[in-house]
Structure formats: structure tokens, C-alpha cells
Amino acid sequence: MPATEVPAHHAGTMSRAPTEGDEKVGETTSVVGPKGIFDRSTKGRVLEPITVQVERGRIQFFAQVLQLTDPIHFEVNAAREQGYPDLVAPPSFFTVLDQAANEARGRRGQPSAAALVNVDFRYLLHGDEAYEYLNPIFAGDEVTLTTSILDFYDKKGGAMEFVTLASELRHAERGVLVCATRNLLHRLP
């Protein structure tokens, strides 16, 4: 099985949240031990919900790069002929809205989930991503994203450390549109 599979019994058991004393230990010793980069004290944090717009142009550009062919992603008339109010977002469009939410947070001086857990992009890999679709996302929607930092865990004797993030994308009238879960990891240097 892939190295990124999540063994539930490992979750949260192989390391403890860092304390102030840990930093000193990490700096003064080179013996094998916890050398994680993630800030595990953020476990359980829920980021402030953030509202973003679903733009037609973003749907079209994203669908074009992925070489989707269904006109419901490109032509408003085609989408309306199928009974949709506007362009339909592709299945992985959640990631676009997540990034848009991060940019909006940045403009407000709020940290992204990646910043909160102290992601180091030089060593970051993506373990897995899962979406549950409850309602479609349409161009013109205003959607609110709420992200939680669920857990941290280690694998390969601490050579890789993981964080589990869960997000809910909600529309004011249509309720929850997408539930997303992802595991990110550091391939530790």
C-alpha cells in the first residue's frame, strides 16, 4: 500500500505537542528524536470561516487546463439548457476555492491553515485528498469555507510527518456543498 495511508492507531500517538522546552532540545542535540516542522499545538483549531465568490472565468480556465470537455463548464447557455443556473464547477474545483480563501485570508492578515500548522513548502507533499459532493457549485455562488486542523501523526520512524485538514464548503441557501479532507506531509530533511 502507498506510504501515505493513514493508520488510525498511529494518529496522534507517536508524538506530543511541542512545548517551549522542545526548541532548545532540538537546537542543542543531533540525536534521533522528534524533528517535526509542523506546529502541533494547533491541533483542534478551526479557522475563521471565509466567504469567496465562484467566478465564471475561474471555472472556465480551470476546466480548460484539465482538458474537460463538457460545455456545462464553459458555456452558460449549455449549462442552462441542462437545467443549471450557471456554469458548473469541475469536481476538483474545491481546491481553487480553498486557494482563493487563502488569498483572502492573506489580504486580511489572517493565517492560512498551511501557515498556522507551519508548512515548509520546500518539504511539503500531498498525501491524499477526498471530496464528498452534497450539492453542485455554480458560477455566481457565494460560498463559505470552514477549515479545521484535525490531527498530526508520523510515519517511517518520524521521517515523514502528516497533518489532517477537514473543510466544509457551504452556500447560504443550499447548505453544505462539499466536504473535503486532506492529508499533507513533510518529507523531513
Added chain:
Amino acid sequence: MTPVSLAAAKPGDMLPEIQFGPITRGVLALYAGASGDHNLIHIDIDMAKASGMPDVFAHGMLSFGVLARVPTEWAGAERLRSFSARFVAMTQVHDLITCRGEITEVFDTEGARDARIALTATTQDGRTTLTGEAIVRVG
């Protein structure tokens, strides 16, 4: 593509496969812009090398988005109930990706019928880069 083939879906059926690539640096730049994932390790070779990588490599979510086309081009986007994938290996520049789906189960749920689809993305030399699963409403 038709409701008939959805209704006839049974375990062992293969969905039409999708090829994507070969992946170019240009596609990685476009995906960075389209997705908003501006992590420079995928588009700036200097940043990739500074991280100990020999070259830029593809966003996992690029292959993820292409893999999701297998169930949706078969059944239509509105029938997709869930989609997930594990990033098993990196996708390199010049890789040609083939995405495949096989129906593994058809089951009754909530007064309807769903199909479970096992998905893989593999490269031209047989490396598996993603394994995934989709649930599609077929009836």
C-alpha cells in the same frame, strides 16, 4: 455516456480511459495559475533544486483533476457523489498519464443505485502515481 450504460453497469466493467500529457512545464505553469496553487516548487526549477529536487514536478492535484474526469465523463458531473485519491508517487515533467476506472461494486442506497469505481493514474513506464475511488449515482 447514456443512461442505458449507467443502468447496465456491473463489477468488472472498465470505463473509457483518459490520457493526459506528456506533462510540460507550460502545463504546470497554467495549472498553477488556474488552481491558485502557486507553490514555486512546481514552476521554478531554482526553487525545486533548493528543495533538493532535480527538477520541478507536477502538482498532485493536476492529476487528481484529470483522474476525476474518468467517472464524470462517463456519468456526468452531477452524478458524482464522492471522489478521493492518494498521491502514491510524484508525476514528473514529460510523463504521459493514463487514467483508468473499473467498477468494483454496484449497490442500493437511499432508494437509489450507486457504483463504486476504482481509479488509477499511471505513467508511460508503468509507475502508478494516484490510486482513487469514486462513487457515482447510476440509478
